[in-house]
Amino acid sequence: MDDLNVTSDKRTHNWLDTLRSSGYRLTEPRQAVIDILAKSQRALNATEIFDLAREEYPSLGLVSVYRTLEKLEELELIQKVHHPDGCQSFIAGFTGHQHLLICQVCGQTEFFEGDDLAPLIEHVSRESGFTIEEHWLQFFGLCAKCK
Amino acid sequence: MDDLNVTSDKRTHNWLDTLRSSGYRLTEPRQAVIDILAKSQRALNATEIFDLAREEYPSLGLVSVYRTLEKLEELELIQKVHHPDGCQSFIAGFTGHQHLLICQVCGQTEFFEGDDLAPLIEHVSRESGFTIEEHWLQFFGLCAKCK
DNA sequence: TTGATAATGATAACCGTTTTCATTACGCGG
DNA sequence: CCGCGTAATGAAAACGGTTATCATTATCAA
Ligand SMILES: [Mn+2]
Ligand SMILES: [Mn+2]
Ligand SMILES: [Zn+2]
Ligand SMILES: [Zn+2]
Numbered sequence: 001m002d003d004l005n006v007t008s009d010k011r012t013h014n015w016l017d018t019l020r021s022s023g024y025r026l027t028e029p030r031q032a033v034i035d036i037l038a039k040s041q042r043a044l045n046a047t048e049i050f051d052l053a054r055e056e057y058p059s060l061g062l063v064s065v066y067r068t069l070e071k072l073e074e075l076e077l078i079q080k081v082h083h084p085d086g087c088q089s090f091i092a093g094f095t096g097h098q099h100l101l102i103c104q105v106c107g108q109t110e111f112f113e114g115d116d117l118a119p120l121i122e123h124v125s126r127e128s129g130f131t132i133e134e135h136w137l138q139f140f141g142l143c144a145k146c147k
Numbered sequence: 148m149d150d151l152n153v154t155s156d157k158r159t160h161n162w163l164d165t166l167r168s169s170g171y172r173l174t175e176p177r178q179a180v181i182d183i184l185a186k187s188q189r190a191l192n193a194t195e196i197f198d199l200a201r202e203e204y205p206s207l208g209l210v211s212v213y214r215t216l217e218k219l220e221e222l223e224l225i226q227k228v229h230h231p232d233g234c235q236s237f238i239a240g241f242t243g244h245q246h247l248l249i250c251q252v253c254g255q256t257e258f259f260e261g262d263d264l265a266p267l268i269e270h271v272s273r274e275s276g277f278t279i280e281e282h283w284l285q286f287f288g289l290c291a292k293c294k
Numbered sequence: 295t296t297g298a299t300a301a302t303g304a305t306a307a308c309c310g311t312t313t314t315c316a317t318t319a320c321g322c323g324g
Numbered sequence: 325c326c327g328c329g330t331a332a333t334g335a336a337a338a339c340g341g342t343t344a345t346c347a348t349t350a351t352c353a354a
Contacts, residue, residue, distance in 0.1 A: 025320050025331060046310080061334040066311065082283075087234040088310085101277055112271045117262075121286065124259045129291035130248055136229075138283040139268065144276035172300060172351050193342080208303040213342070235341085 008039035011092060015077050022075060029064040030071075032057035037072070042107035043081035043089035081109065082138070103143035112139070155186035158239060162224050169222060176211040177218075179204035184219070189254035190228035190236035228256065229285070250290035259286070 015034050016026055024030075032053040037044065044052070050065045069090055072078040079093040081100065091100075091109055098111040121132050162181050163173055171177075179200040184191065191199070197212045216237055219225040226240040228247065238247075238256055245258040268279050 027320070027332065029333070059334080062310095063312085063335085064333060067332080082229045082234060087229060101271060101275055101279070103277065104280065110275055110277075112275065114270065115264075115267050120262050123261065124248060124286060125288075128248055128257055128259065130250065130257075130286070130288045131294050132248070132286045132288035133251065134287040136283060136285040136287075139271060139277070139279045140281040140283075141272075141277045141279035147278050174301060174351070176302070206303080210304085210343085211302060214301080 004039065004041075012038040015072065018075055018077060019071070024071060028057060029060050030068050032060050033065055033068040034072070037078060037090065037092060040091065042103075042109050043083070043091040045086065045089040048089075082136075099137040099139070101139045101141070103146055104140050105142055105146035108143045108145075151186065151188075159185040162219065165222055165224060166218070171218060175204060176207050177215050179207050180212055180215040181219070184225060184237065184239060187238065189250075189256050190230070190238040192233065192236040195236075229283075246284045246286070248286045248288070250293055251287050252289055252293035255290045255292070 036052045078090045094111045101110045183199045225237045241258045248257045
């Protein structure tokens with residue numbers, strides 16, 4: 001068992017705990033969906049999760065995937081990823097203020113932080129008359145394996 | 148006639164020229180769609196354009212809106228805008244490297260430039276092993292009118 | 295003015311997502 | 325443990341935005 005699996009097992013356990021303590025039941029369909037998402041290195045959409053999860057749990061229904069995604073997003077355990085060719089995929093969310101780095105070939109996704117946009121925000125704010133409250137920053141490129 | 152209209156008339160004329168010189172015909176449905184998009188201060192989706200354009204050109208079909216959007220995007224005259232609640236709206240595109248600033252209340256959208264992400268890109272690149280080729284940066288806030 | 299054909303609008307098809315509903319199974323209280 | 329109330333499920337149908345089909349129309353080069 002490598003580091004990735006240790007990490008994803010921990011994450012799986014944490015997600016199940018959060019579901020329970022939020023009053024939701026721990027069901028097999030939910031566990032099947034969580035098992036896939038917790039270990040994925042890239043964002044997945046409902047159909048992809050459905051296909052992967054059914055390899056282990058063939059009776060899973062697509063509707064349960066949608067319903068589980070809804071709850072995981074509500075609990076902020078996963079987040080939606082916007083991408084040039086689709087904005088309906090999800091990845092395990094990180095805590096705090098982080099941004100995404102996405103491989104254009106294989107989709108591998110990492111988080112980064114450390115952006116200092118304060119001066120730019122200040123400047124744009126003054127020029128435009130807007131009060132800036134949020135920002136989206138996302139990098140696209142080629143991961144070590146794909147280049 | 149104010150500055151906005153002068154600008155949007157110029158833009159309309161330019162778009163029609165680009166269509167013609169790309170071998171496309173200048174039709175009334177296309178002009179109706181372009182009239183709306185060229186002067187909009189916020190991103191619009193197909194249905195919104197359809198409703199607005201039909202006020203002037205009631206025989207317009209929704210399908211022609213989709214087809215016109217397809218061509219305007221292909222010619223890089225408009226661009227898709229990603230937003231927390233929808234990624235299927237379009238706004239007149241600017242030339243060069245620019246980013247979007249969007250009002251969370253009324254949707255008014257402006258472009259800005261002058262971001263210097265080079266040091267951050269360099270840093271993230273070294274840490275992650277990625278070659279970074281593109282970035283998305285978008286600000287959200289409240290425009291002067293809405294705050 | 296004419297003719298070839300690009301473009302149109304009405305309609306149907308498509309497809310990802312949501313709703314409905316009878317059935318199942320989770321988990322608490324006994 | 326068991327039994328019960330009900331949250332959750334999967335199958336099926338409905339929904340809504342987008343795309344494909346097709347007969348008709350309108351653009352524009354000759
Ligand atoms: Mn940031
Ligand atoms: Mn930039
Ligand atoms: Zn890659
Ligand atoms: Zn506003």
